[in-house]
Amino acid sequence: MKIYRVNMTKLTVTSEGVPEKWHKLGGRALTSTIIAEEVEPTCHPLGKKNKLVFAPGLLTGTAAANSGRMSVGSKSPLTGGIKESNSGGSAAQKLAKLGIKALIIEGKPEDNTFYSLHVDISGVKIQEETELVGKGNYEVIDKLSKKFGDRIGVITIGQAGEYKMSAANISIKDYHGYIRSAGRGGLGAVMSSKKIKYITIDDQGGPGVPITDKNKFMDAARIFAKGLKEHPVTGQGLPTYGTNVLVNILNEAGGLPTKNFRMGRFEGANKISGETMYEYIVDRKGKPTHNCHAGCVISCSQVYNDKDGNFVTAGFEYETIWGFGAVCMVDDLDIIAQADRICDDIGIDTIETAVAISTAMEGGIIPFGDGQGMLGLLREIGKGSYLGRIIGNGAAFTGKAFGVDRVAVVKNQAIPAYDPRAVKGIGVTYATTPMGADHTAGYSVTHNVLKVGGHIDPLVKEGNIKLSRDLQIATAAIDSAGLCLFVAFSLLDKPEVYQAMIDLIDARIGPNTTEDDIIELGKYVLGVERKFNEAAGINKAADRLPEFFEEPVPPHNVAWDFTAEELDEVFNFVDGEKKELQYC
Amino acid sequence: MKIYRVNMTKLTVTSEGVPEKWHKLGGRALTSTIIAEEVEPTCHPLGKKNKLVFAPGLLTGTAAANSGRMSVGSKSPLTGGIKESNSGGSAAQKLAKLGIKALIIEGKPEDNTFYSLHVDISGVKIQEETELVGKGNYEVIDKLSKKFGDRIGVITIGQAGEYKMSAANISIKDYHGYIRSAGRGGLGAVMSSKKIKYITIDDQGGPGVPITDKNKFMDAARIFAKGLKEHPVTGQGLPTYGTNVLVNILNEAGGLPTKNFRMGRFEGANKISGETMYEYIVDRKGKPTHNCHAGCVISCSQVYNDKDGNFVTAGFEYETIWGFGAVCMVDDLDIIAQADRICDDIGIDTIETAVAISTAMEGGIIPFGDGQGMLGLLREIGKGSYLGRIIGNGAAFTGKAFGVDRVAVVKNQAIPAYDPRAVKGIGVTYATTPMGADHTAGYSVTHNVLKVGGHIDPLVKEGNIKLSRDLQIATAAIDSAGLCLFVAFSLLDKPEVYQAMIDLIDARIGPNTTEDDIIELGKYVLGVERKFNEAAGINKAADRLPEFFEEPVPPHNVAWDFTAEELDEVFNFVDGEKKELQYC
Incomplete structure (x- = not known):
């Protein structure tokens, strides 16, 4: 496999072999390693010293189920720390099939011209772009699909990215032409600072991903896929209702943040629930079940139409519905x-933007x-008006603009x-992940609410520090493998599925990859990220929730009561700058 | 003397004696100590846990020349760290004459009502305020002077403060009714978050400031005042041309930042210089020489009229003229x-706002x-429009809003x-002071440019780490004494004036205060502030300049070339959290 480096200062492309030390890294492990090794931690996120790295996971491009995730890494304009933002869509698999381990964008042009990149078997081409500048993602994808054919992979930014807003995402076309997002941390602004409007990927003739032990791989892949299909969450709940199955579940649990985090239940919950959405979709001839990348056996996505049966959106997730709901x-x-x-069209993170709007509501700009x-x-x-510049830079920014001190962020990223x-x-x-508030970094909803992998009481402190630590480690490994986080449900409940994942990774990069290696990988990734953040100026004082969470939230009237010392225990396995990290 | 605490949650006032440990503290030493001891470092600056402390210096309210400065302390909404913002005007002397060592504002009201405080010999009264809410500082001061008489002391916020903008200052009336500002760090937003529009101070009948050794004090005061009057900078340059004498000097030195810090000389310098300004003032019947507080023998302020001879502004400083110029x-x-x-009227820091506008110019909002x-x-x-909300939150905020990465800030505060x-x-x-970029925290222009106190080459690194360290320590002590920073010119050049300052402090709080104690006081203050910042999440990675200063600046074509290790040497006398600070 190989690495492409695109230098946007010089407008040159170079290709290089994968250094030995990066061989066993992929996805998040690789993006975070490259950022930590090559980016000055105190640099300006939108300056020429920052880099933007796209890396498919270790298993991406193989026949392993649900392995089509892309990691995008950079120094975040939103948090000021290291960022890995993770997405489905077709781009990761196409890069992997072309034998590309990482695409690294460096430098930035001096002038104001936008460019596009085209990636295919012959390499990467940089071209000036004018036609699609200023256009939304739907139009960009539509025009590029017409130009290159429906199979083309597309990575693009919308207007929010062009304006370099801190909540701008990077949008990734899926196989159906819909939009998936590397949503969090404002990496669309970094892509824009590099003056890249879009990247097209044609994987025809690509050599594919090397597998060390093909028989072992195929056996493990079968067990893995079967395990996902047989688990009630990934085999039934998610395929039927999508992630929005969670509205009723979280509302029932009293953990559905309502009215800028004043309450844990929303009286309108039933109107926006997954069950209601399912009925709408079926009535309006949408698609209740739909996959975001090839080889996904869960298919938690859907196509949502309006009352007249016209397409509105796809990949309509629980967090988006909670946020704008x-x-x-x-x-x-x-x-x-x-x-x-x-949000999909202008290319902005729905979570950040919904919390920004909730913050603007708190400031009286519009009513709740x-x-x-x-x-x-x-x-x-989308217009880039002054008001739009405020909201588009996220919740903390909006709070500052309007003098609001009830702002639900950690490390500047919306909760x-x-x-x-x-x-x-x-x-x-939320408090401790190097990413800023991020549910996907250690998704304790498994044990706390869904009782997958055991049950840990969500309302008391006991067990939750260890739970978050273990899940953060596991997630860092899963993100490095290129697996969808939803494989965790099955992994946590079924030892044979867990073993199958280890076997898949071993068969891909082995031999002799063990469970310990996977755990070491997760710890290594978190250690690299923590170390970068410390050097970027983010110390443990940033591992805290905003003070308003000391207020009890109804209906359970529970408050946030972890001490600083307890939170600092999460990373007891990372020895800061003193210990050399061992995984590589 | 005593401490007043105003609790704005409960709308109560309490008075307490000065604790033994605070006896030898005043001004910045006292505000920073109170913030460090009583404010949770990770709290929201605009939330109920932050405090706002007003403290006259140790010598304020005495007959010592140029001792009328006020320290205002808080956690800064601009930097997120500890802040001492320092101002002239009459308020500090009036608080001191009432025997008030510190006025501490705590908590915040739940509702949206504004209040005023009235301080006199009988105590502090809290009253609802409606009439002057939404009004600019000139109108506030004018109405209050009419109501209470011209001698009334006023501390107030303008519209920028009311909007809780991060660049909002706290404005302080001088004896002539003009406006002085505790300009930096957004403390006007903190005062607004406490819902206090203004504070009036009537010092009639106040007991005055206790002096331990009156004879020693009067002898030292004479030498001190004479020294200031005889020094060429404080006896001639500043009284004649004001601080704006520096435009030509810095332009000549190639250190006058021009066009968002692209050049060190401005071709329009002569048109905005102190010499030109002096001619305008004399021609238009303004006042070229004017003091900001009673007992000032320098009188660097002035009254500037328009072409028709109508008053425009007073206290028209070099940094303001550089910024908007x-x-x-x-x-x-x-x-x-x-x-x-x-800026004086709406109550906003001229330095922060000028650099914010320069950043907006960089982003193309208006041309340079x-x-x-x-x-x-x-x-x-002033209108609080969306655009105004952007600019009013300072340079870093403006840069983020408009996707500009050439932003001259340290710790979010404008250079x-x-x-x-x-x-x-x-x-x-700029890089290392706990305050964020602040020229007054260690004003090396003395040695680098004016050759006061010796000469250290401004264009090379040698000697400048030590220079900044020594000046930061000395300044922290001067700010604690309540002395105007400009006494430093004379202190640095004349040993007898330096000794007179020590004698003044000794005669006030002694006996047996030595030079070592003064230096220990300066070190103590910086240590307290550094420790607070570390606990607030500001580590040494924040002690750096923006990367664009690696570009050489004409005419000398010198770049910023200090290494991180060199900068980290400035605070080699502070042992972080390990060493107990000894001064108290």
Whole structure:
């Protein structure tokens, strides 16, 4: 396999072999390693010293189920720390099939011209781009699909990215032409600072991903896929209702943050639930079940149409519906779907933006519950108006603009859809992950709410520090493998599926990869990321939740009560700068 | 003397004796100690856990020349770290004469009502305020002077403060009714978060400040005042031309940051210089010489009129004229004076706001040199428009809003009027002071440019780390004494004036205060502040300049070339959390 480096200062491309030390790294492990090794931690995230790295996971491009994830790494303009933002879609598999281990974008042009990159078997081409500059992601993908054919892979930024907003995401086309997002941390702004509007990927003739032990791989792949299909969450709940199955579950658990995190239950929950959404989708001839990448056996995505049966959005996730729904007190699923559509089109993170709007509501810019006002604010982002510049830079920025001190962020990144007081394991993850508040970094909803992998009481502290630590380590490994996080449900409940994952990785990069190696990989990744953050100026004082979480949240009236010392125990396995990290 | 605590959650006032451990502290030493002891470092700066402390210096309220400075302390909404913002005006002397060592504002009201405080010999009264809410500082001071008489002391916030903007200052009336500012770090936003529009101070009947050895004090006071009057800088340059004498000096030195820090000389310098300003003032019947507090023998302030002889502004400082002048490429002194007037009226820091506008110019919002456009942006701040909310939150915020990566800030605070590449000692101060970029924290322009206290080459690294360290220590002590920083010129050149300062402090709080105690006091203050910042999440990675200073600046073509290790040597006397600080 190989590494491509695109230097946007010189407008040159170089190709190099994969250094020995990176052979066993992929996805997040590779992006975080490259950023930590090559980016000055105190550099400006939008300056020429930052880099943007795309890396498929170790298993991406193989026949392993649910292995098509892309890691995008950089220094984040939102958090100021290291960022790995993770997405489905077709791009990761196409890069992997071309034998590309990582695509590293460096430097930035002096002038104001936008460019595109085209990646195929012959290499990477840089071309000036004018036609699609200023256009939304749907139009970009549509035009590029017409130009190159439907099979083309596309990585693109919308207007939010072009404006270099800190909440701008990187959008990735899926096989159906819909949009998936590397949503968090503002990496769309970094892509824009490099003056790249889009990247097209044609994987025809690609050599594919090397497998060390093909028989072992195919055996493990069968067990792995079967395990995913047989688990009730990944075999039934997610395929039927999508991730939005969680609205009713979290509402019942009292952990659905409502009205800017004042309450744990939303009276309009039923109107925006997965069950209601399923009925709408079926009635309106949408698709209740749909996959975000080839080889996905879960298919938690869906296609959502309006009342007239016209397409509105796809990949309509729980966190988006919670965000534009409960936290902003909007109980109209069609408005929320339009909000998702606008965010996908202009290329902005739905979680960050929903919490930013909830913060603007707190500041009195529009009232809570004002769905049309909310859509208006989203359109301002697309226009790049002054108001749009405020909201589009995220929740902390919006709070500062409007003098609001009730702002749900950690390390400047908005807190997602699970109240940290009523789901304490995820609160520990929000506080301590190097990513800033991120539910996917250690998704304790498994044990806390769904009782997958055991049960740990979400309302009390006991067990939740260890739970978050273990899940953060496991997740860092899963993100490095290129696996969808949802494989965790099955891994946690079924030892043979867990072993199958280890066997897949061993058969791919082995021999002799063991469970210990996978755990070491997870610890290594977190250690690299923590070390970068410390050098970037983010110390343990940033591993805290905002003070307003000391208020009890109804209905359980539980408050956030972890001490600083307890939170600092999460990373007791990382010895800061003193210990050389061993995995590589 | 006593301490007043005003609890704005409960709307109560308590009075307490001065604890033994605070007896020898005043000004910055006291505000920083109180913030460090009583404020949770990770709290939200605009939340109920932050405090706002007003403390006159140790010598304030005495007959010592130039001792009327006020320290205002808090956790800064701009930097996120500890802040001492320092101002002239009459309030500090009036608090001191009432025997008030510190006025501590705590908590915040739940509702949206504004209040005023009235301080007199009988105590502190909290009253609801409606009439002056939304009004600018000039109107506030005018109405309050009419109500209470011209002698009333006033501390107030303008509209920028009311909007809780991170660049909002706290304005302090001088004896003539003009405005002085505790300018830096956004403390006006903190005062607003406490819902206090203004504080009036009536010092009639106050007991005054206790002096331990009156004879020694009066002898030292005579030598001290004489020394100030006889030094060429404080006896001639500053009284005649004000601080704006520096435009020509810095331009000549190649250290006048121009066009968002691209150049060290401004071709319009002569049009905005102190010499030109002096002619305008004399021609238009303004006052070229004017003091900001009683007992000032320097009188560097002035009253600036327009072409028709109408008052425009007072306290028209070099840094303001540089900011709205050179860095924004505006060479019209009348426009700059209007900019200063607007900033004083709406209550916003001129340095932060000028660099914010320069950053907006960088982002193409208005062109460099567009003076009318600049005034328009300032008016937007006063209106609280979305654009105003952006600019009013400072340079870093403006850079983020407009995707600009050339932003001259350290710890989020704008870099002032001396290019750190061409005046390297001040660059070291910008990088390392706990305050964020602040020229007053260690004003190396003395040795680097004016050759006061010796000469250290401003263009090379040698000697500038030690220079900044020594000056930061001395300044922390001067700020604690309540002395104007300009006494330093005379202190540095004349041993008898230096000894007189020590004798003044000894006669006030002694006996047996020595030079070592004064140096220990300075070190103690810096140690307390560094420790707070570390606990607030600001580590040594924040002690760096933005990467664009690696570009050489004409005319000397010198770049910023200090290594991280060199900068980390500045605080080699502070042992972080390990060493107990000894001064108290």
